[in-house]
Amino acid sequence: MSQATLDPSRPTPGGASExxxxxxxxxxxxxxVAQLMVVLDATIVTVALPDAQADLNMxxxxxxxVVTAYALSFGALLLLGGxxxxxxxxxKAFVTGMAGFAAASALGxxxxxxxxxxxxxxxxxxxxxxLAPAALAILTVTFTxxxxxxxxxxxxxxxxxxxxxxxxxxxxVLTEYASWRWTLLVNVPIAAVxxxxxxxxxxxxxxxxxxxxxxxxxxxxxxGLAALVYGFTRAAEEGWTDGVTLVMLVAGVLLLGLFTxxxxxxxxxxxxxxxxxxxxxxxxxxxxxxxxxxxxGSTMFMIFYMRVVLEYxxxxxxxxxxxxxxxxxxxxxxxxxxxxxxxxxxxxTVGSLLxxxxxxxxxxxxxxxxxxxxxxxxxxxxxxxxxxxxxSVASTALIGITxxxxxxxxxxxxxxxxxxGALGTALLxxxxxxxxxxxxSDKAAxxxxxxxxxxxxxxxxxxxxxxxxxxxxxxxxxxxVVGAVIAALLVxxxxxxxxxxxxxxxxx
Numbered sequence: 001m002s003q004a005t006l007d008p009s010r011p012t013p014g015g016a017s018e019x020x021x022x023x024x025x026x027x028x029x030x031x032x033v034a035q036l037m038v039v040l041d042a043t044i045v046t047v048a049l050p051d052a053q054a055d056l057n058m059x060x061x062x063x064x065x066v067v068t069a070y071a072l073s074f075g076a077l078l079l080l081g082g083x084x085x086x087x088x089x090x091x092k093a094f095v096t097g098m099a100g101f102a103a104a105s106a107l108g109x110x111x112x113x114x115x116x117x118x119x120x121x122x123x124x125x126x127x128x129x130x131l132a133p134a135a136l137a138i139l140t141v142t143f144t145x146x147x148x149x150x151x152x153x154x155x156x157x158x159x160x161x162x163x164x165x166x167x168x169x170x171x172x173v174l175t176e177y178a179s180w181r182w183t184l185l186v187n188v189p190i191a192a193v194x195x196x197x198x199x200x201x202x203x204x205x206x207x208x209x210x211x212x213x214x215x216x217x218x219x220x221x222x223x224g225l226a227a228l229v230y231g232f233t234r235a236a237e238e239g240w241t242d243g244v245t246l247v248m249l250v251a252g253v254l255l256l257g258l259f260t261x262x263x264x265x266x267x268x269x270x271x272x273x274x275x276x277x278x279x280x281x282x283x284x285x286x287x288x289x290x291x292x293x294x295x296x297g298s299t300m301f302m303i304f305y306m307r308v309v310l311e312y313x314x315x316x317x318x319x320x321x322x323x324x325x326x327x328x329x330x331x332x333x334x335x336x337x338x339x340x341x342x343x344x345x346x347x348x349t350v351g352s353l354l355x356x357x358x359x360x361x362x363x364x365x366x367x368x369x370x371x372x373x374x375x376x377x378x379x380x381x382x383x384x385x386x387x388x389x390x391x392s393v394a395s396t397a398l399i400g401i402t403x404x405x406x407x408x409x410x411x412x413x414x415x416x417x418x419x420x421g422a423l424g425t426a427l428l429x430x431x432x433x434x435x436x437x438x439x440x441s442d443k444a445a446x447x448x449x450x451x452x453x454x455x456x457x458x459x460x461x462x463x464x465x466x467x468x469x470x471x472x473x474x475x476x477x478x479x480x481v482v483g484a485v486i487a488a489l490l491v492x493x494x495x496x497x498x499x500x501x502x503x504x505x506x507x508x
Contacts (some may be wrong), residue, residue, distance in 0.1 A: 013206075015071050023201055024142050028152050030198050031135045032159055034098060037190055038128045038135075039163025040170060042070065042421075045121075046300055047171035047318045049179035050307050055180065058114045060436060061236035064429035065118040067300060068229050068422040073125030074132075075418025076222040078436035079270040079411050083213055090137045091204040095195055097131025102191030109185035120184070132409060139453075141205050172318025217262045217270045224255030225419060232426035236433035275409050283490030284348065284396035290483035291352055291389050292417040293424025294476035295382065298359055300425060301432060301469040302379070308465050309367055325375045328390070329385020335391040343494050344396040348487035351388025356480035358382035362473040367462060385480075399493050416500035424479070431475055432468035439464035 045052070045066055053063045085093035101124055108120030136156070143152040174182040231248035238245055263269040276282045301320070306317040335347050358381030369375065398415050443451070443460040450456045 018479030019062070019177075023211065024148075026197070026201050027138065027142050028155060030194055030201060031139055032155055033190065033194050034131055034135045035156060036159050036163055036166070037101070037187055037194075038074075038132050040129070041124060041166030041187065042067075042074075042418075043164045043167035043173075043299070044171040044183045044186075045180075045222075046303050047168055047307075048175040049300065049316050050182045050304065051175055051180040051314070052117065056111065056114045058116060059237070059348065060433045061233055061429070062114060062118075063337070064233065064300065065114070065427045066121055067296075067426045069118045069121040070125045070128075070427070071296070071418045072225055072229060072422035073122045073222070074128045075125075075227050075415045075420075075422060077126060077129035077218060078133065078415040078418065079408065080213060080215075080218045081129035081131075082137070082411050083268075083270070084130060084135035085137055087213075089204050089205060089206050090134045090141070091198070092204045093130050093134035094138060095198055097127045097134055098191050098195050098198070100127030101131055103374075105184045105187035105191075109181045109188075111181075132414075136203060138205070148392035165322055168318040169315075170318075170320045172315040175314035176213075177315075212268045214266055214268045214270045217258050217259055217266065220259040220262060220395065221257050221270070224252045224259060225422065227255060229422055229426040232423070232430045236430035239434075271412060271415075273407060275412060278400060279490050280344075280399050280493045281397050282484055284306030284393045285412060286490070287348055287352060287389065287483045287487045288393045288397075288413060289416045289420040290486070291355060291386070292420035293427070294359065294479040294483075295355065295386060295424075296417075296421030297426075297428035298362075298473055298476040300429070302362070304465070305365060305469050306371075306375075309365075309462055309469075310369075310371065320371060320375070321379065323379030324383040324386070327380040327385075328387040329383075331389050333382045335388050339392060339395055344392045345491045345493070346382050347388040347392040347488060348396070348450065348491055349484050351385040352480050352484035352487055353385065355382050355385030355389065356477045356484065358385060359480060360472050360477040363470045363477070365466065365470060365473075367466060378406065396491060397495060424476070426459045428472040428476060430473040435471040436464050436468035439467040 049063060049066055052066065053059070058066075081093075081097075104120050104123035104127060106119050107123065109118060111117035139152050139156060170186070171183045174180075174186060205293060227248045231245050233251060234242060234245040234248060240246075260273070263271055264273050276285060302321060303317055306312040306320050307314070312320060331351070335351075338347060361378030361381060362375070365374065377386060397409055440460065447456060447460065451460065481503045
């Protein structure tokens with residue numbers, strides 16, 4: 001989103017002044033539903049993924065595109081979507097984003113093959129990148145009085161934080177009692193009701209100023225990230241020395257370098273380099289990139305462990321991941337009071353290490369492990385760390401920021417988290433797929449003709465799957481440790497430097 005998104009003091013022609021009637025609380029309801037839909041869609045398909053993979057005959061290497069296609073397009077286009085909403089009109093952007101999101105969801109729900117599903121998920125991300133900043137901007141210009149704004153943003157923040165958990169639970173219920181397709185189709189009636197309510201309630205508002213968009217920046221960053229994700233995916237099937245794999249990885253790096261060059265020269269940058277040049281802001285965003293990559297990337301394997309190895313149903317697997325949410329809520333509240341007293345470096349560093357420790361705990365999982373004693377403690381530990389990291393980043397990324405760059409800095413938190421999730425999911429899935437193939441080859445050589453027995457073959461499959469999951473957890477833990485080192489070395493802001501209000505950030 002642009003700087004105008006979070007700066008309500010700017011004039012907003014076209015009816016953007018505060019509506020003092022009770023209608024504004026209905027605005028909050030409509031915006032809250034939209035935000036919930038966008039946030040939970042990052043996780044709602046995760047529990048359904050094993051069923052979708054079997055139904056559409058997806059390969060292990062390609063299954064991650066169900067997650068990464070959404071996160072990649074959403075994260076890469078979020079900043080552009082905010083500028084479009086500000087200058088085109090926030091109501092128009094909101095309604096268009098909602099309608100497009102519903103259409104993309106319907107397309108995914110009726111997908112007949114993996115390509116159709118991946119495309120629909122990418123399209124969801126495109127319209128989500130328009131819808132989410134428009135929703136936040138509408139709240140900002142609707143609630144201008146301090147106490148009411150605090151209440152509105154408390155609701156918005158609570159939905160953002162809890163949406164991931166709701167998505168896991170709802171995804172499990174819909175998958176087990178209806179079909180995996182309903183994890184996408186459920187958005188259609190929700191969007192229809194929201195649009196019907198939004199049209200008479202929302203008032204149009206726009207930001208003043210030059211309406212030029214950084215289209216070259218948006219194209220290069222999206223293509224660069226997509227090339228990296230494809231390179232990681234290709235490596236799972238063809239190996240890291242494959243020619244196409246290397247070309248895509250190099251192309252991704254070069255395109256991201258070109259994006260940086262474009263941002264340094266354009267007057268309408270999606271992400272002004274001055275926003276990330278500050279060591280505290282840049283350091284905290286880098287921590288979010290790494291921790292987000294490791295966490296979101298490993299979440300898929302937590303679900304697969306419960307469904308494939310422990311043989312949980314979809315609902316039980318979705319509920320099984322709630323230990324992370326419990327941990328997040330414990331430390332997120334505590335760190336809000338802790339940050340003004342000790343500053344961000346210690347919470348960021350300790351939080352990254354806690355999350356790494358919880359993820360490393362999961363590397364010891366086996367087929368005999370029990371959920372309460374062996375899985376839940378690791379998940380709670382991950383959640384405790386994430387609560388510290390997310391809250392600290394939301395405050396640290398806004399240190400010393402001016403009103404002109406406030407929107408870009410705040411939006412960059414969510415954008416970096418989503419982009420990190422896309423890259424992390426692709427990378428960890430590549431590592432896990434290679435580990436699975438190696439393990440199955442070893443077992444085939446060891447067991448020989450016994451692999452013809454269905455029970456033996458199934459157990460070999462489960463053991464190889466477990467090997468792949470634990471390797472992914474190990475790499476994810478290592479990535480989080482790197483995040484902790486960066487936090488300790490780069491972030492040096494004192495407690496007095498923190499802004500009084502953090503940015504909006506959500507999980508998933």
